[in-house]
Amino acid sequence: MKFKRILNLIFQCSHLIKPFIYQNILFIFLTQLIVGLTLITPLILRYLIDNILTMKNWDLFPKFILMMSLALVISRVLSLATNIIYNRFAVNIEEKARNDLLSSILKKNMQFFNEVDEGDLVDRLMRSPEQLHTIPSLYAERLLSSIATIIVVFIIIIKIHSKMALFSIIVTPLFLVLYIRSRKLFYEQVREARQESASLTNFYLSTIRNIKHVKNMVYEEYEKEISDKSNRVLKKLGIKYSLTGAIVNNSVQILTKLNQLGVLIYGSILVNNEKMSIGTLVAFYSYLELLYTPVVSIIQTLTELNSSIVGMERYLEYYNENQEENFLDGLSFEPQDMSIEFKEVSFSYGKKEILRNLSFSIDHAEKVLLVGKSGIGKTTIISLLKRFYQYESGSIKIGDLNIESYNLRELRKNIMYVTQDSFFSPVSLRDNFKKVNPNITESEIIDALNKAHIYDDIFNSDKEGLETILTRNGDNFSGGQKRRISMAMVFASNAPIIILDEPFVGLDRSTTDKIWDNLKKEVRNKTVLVIDHNFRDTDYFNKVLEFDKDKILRIKV
Template sequence: MASNEKKLRKQAEKGIWKSYFRLMFKAKLPWGWIIFVSALYILSATVTLLFPDFSSKVMTGVLKPYIIWGTVGLIIADVIMSGLVRFFNKLLVAKIDVSYRSLIWERVIKSPLRFFDSMKPTTMITRITTDASKISTVLGSYLPSLAATVYGTVGVVAVVFSYNWRLGLSVVVYIPLYLLFNAYYGKWNFRAFKETYNRLSILTQFLSERLMSVPLIKTFVTEKKEDELGHKSLQYYFKANMRRYIIMWVENPINGILSITSDILVILYGGYLVKAGYIQLNDWVAFFMYIGMLWGMLGSYLMMYVEIKKSQGATDRIAALMDGDLEVNEGKVGIEKLDKDILFKDVAFSYGDKPVLGHVDLTIPVGKVTALVGPSGSGKSTIFSLLQRFYEPDAGEIFVGDTSISDIHLKDWRNLFAGVAQDSPMLSGTIRENILYGVNWKVSEFELAEAARKANALDFINGFKDGFDTYVGEAGSNLSGGQRQRIAIARAILRNSDILLLDEATASLDSQSEKAIQDAMEQLMRGRTTIMISHDLSNVHHADQIIVLSGGTVDGAGTHEELLKTNELYRHLVQLHTGSSAS
């Protein structure tokens, strides 16, 4: 049983290493720079290796000019080399950072919508920022220094043995002891690190969520409770950190004892060897310095091990991100214009394991207005998502004429649509940038103003001091819901697409603006394939076809008059509406 667990853990470990290397090659690392910095490290290690040999002679009174100048030269070279290594190392880390972040960002933005349903934005931000920088720091600092450290260790051991093999051997036996202790210590340290990391991500998630819901907290007067919750979360993080500090502190005395006993050995045994004439005084001094270097190098193996271990969690998370499917752009068929009806044939769909649509058959006639009505949650917006191929149906297919839309080039297909939703997304920037978002042809000032005027937005835009150059705030937060909606309408007017998707497009407007926009919309809809969702049934009377959805299936379809006669649910919805607007 236990061995089975161990086997599984070993396999998982292997998998982590695999993804580590796979990611390294996917990220297009700056290999030229890595090799260059590695070479710098090796040069720097050579200078360091030569130093004790020269300086020990100076210290013990061997004052030949080449020894003195050699020592001075090595001191200067060491300063210059370590400066260069530090500089180019930082540069390399930054370069690797960019390659990893670009790789992740490209991947994320090209992922299908399904991917975003299961991944919180805060999580994704952590992947792109913290996780990526963890990997790049480790790869950038330790990968190039690894070769130099191995070279240095072998060099030190060789030099030490060349001075006196007995003394060398007495020190080298410490190495396995040191490595054994530190392998265990490294695991312990890593566990403590993981705990703080988890606590920190819980804390971050707590803070970001609460900060986004400040109005909710104020409305329900829960400041005191939230204050306590925040305090608790902070305390957990603090305690985990304390544990980690204690573990980090323990390393010092234990490794200290190991290195002190080896120093004492070198002093006592070496002193005896000098006295007995087995080795020279300057060799003994050099020996002492080399042993100090050896401990330093062993220490950096430990550090590498711990840091690589720490970064493997990040690698694992990023690798999981990279394994998902991408949106496929390559359809066989191009399309420039919608000139045939759109047909849903026995379409079924679920979000995860939650079925939302089942056996949906419907026809959306080209150039006509189709309205989708039905209770909240009946799947209306989901039909819009399927139409735009944000998701693929689980069963059945959507056709344009005889062509399945999954065979059409995705970019061409999406270019056919313009949409206005109740909650129209905005990006920080100016009103102009938001209206022109995704428009890739030259738009004159006049056309821009015309689109805004038709959307009944020109008056309020001109009311702002900066007009079209008014900054809309993060996600459009400086604008009201109705203003955002009218900007979205102006955007749709400019885009001039074949298919218009209106999801509660006028829901945030007062009746006066709504009337003005309704007129503009009617103009916009003319000759275009329009599909509209509206809870306000007075908006849909004029539609060429009304489709009634209920619980993910089509309950009926026809004109207003036909449905009034034949469809129970539609009659009920109309009654509800007239009842509520009468009261």
């Protein structure tokens, strides 16, 4: 059952393995050659003892040295080569897996991000890819080498002395019992520990990200308490599964040593009775070592396997599910007619209904103000227009076409939406502007900064001009400065539809008026939707929509 599950996991990861499959095949092939060489060594020893030492046939000694050195040198060279190839395979898979998982995650819909735990996501991105290569390469090789060794060694020792061979595998059933007892326990302990460590990562992320609020509310003790609790759980889980591992390992060692001792005593009696040569006993004993090593290795591999299975499952769980449609599908966005129409649109976040049969329209290049109580669903309307969420019924059109007909990437790029909370990438101011408009020149950025009345704050201060990095979502700027930078981005944008969600919160009246005057000149030919409770310049707008859940209450034209 587990075997089927593993095959299924490997099959689902085949897109990662395929490009590097030849490295893996070469790795497994070379390791089998090493196994072959290792299996010859006891025979060379037997040759030394029975044909050279016992017979005092010193002429053959150089031949022995040559054989032994060749076997040693070749196996070391092969071992070095396999190490290098194995590492290549591992890092290649890790790199591809991480890139693929990130692309997959970035394409997930907003519902996914609302529900997901950040730490868990980081854990899956950072740690799971490290564990994807082990099953198809390392563990496959270990199992193959071990099984091959066991079969070959068993055939050889049966040929050497069949009775003693059967005596030497007397402990095998005990190994099996040990494995079956421990494996399920191990798997569950590993999974539990991973989940706990992911949620602790999440907790730390949030503490550090919100450190200002932690200090503000004097939450330090509370934060430490949660962390201590989770760390205690992690410690317990760590102790539990190292104990399981230690018990399994040591039991295997004890069983093996006892069995070897038995074989040695039995063999000595045979040698004493001249029923076996010393060389044969030494060879037999060496083979026994070679027989136990793979048995131990199989048991270890089967227990370690759990950690890789957990890694693979956690990787695949977030790979390819809840994807938005392909960004590049659909029609390109034609900027001729930028009218917007909502027709009988209904939408809920989970069970919570937000919009019911909402209809309204905005003509091309019309200027519209949207007002309504806090929490009524104004921001949600924009989220639907930008297709962050899918509405349940009705239709939303831009121009003549439903928004679903357009290429998602272009649709989003053509609607310049200044969100209620400012958002910036942790790169320079210049690069933030390039993200809005890739072809923007330096003088256009300066012009945009001037129109948004933020130029002086950036150039005539201790800031580093356009090279200023917007660390931690622009926390090196004040709230009002961040709003003005966001507005500068509107001036920098070529998008034909402009949506401003409470654009002037935190700005004084005279600055607001100056920026607003500049904006009015700039957006003459664009469709503009402003969401604001307290907007004073209502005369400017062609329409004011007052919005209440399922209807537009008042339309001032």
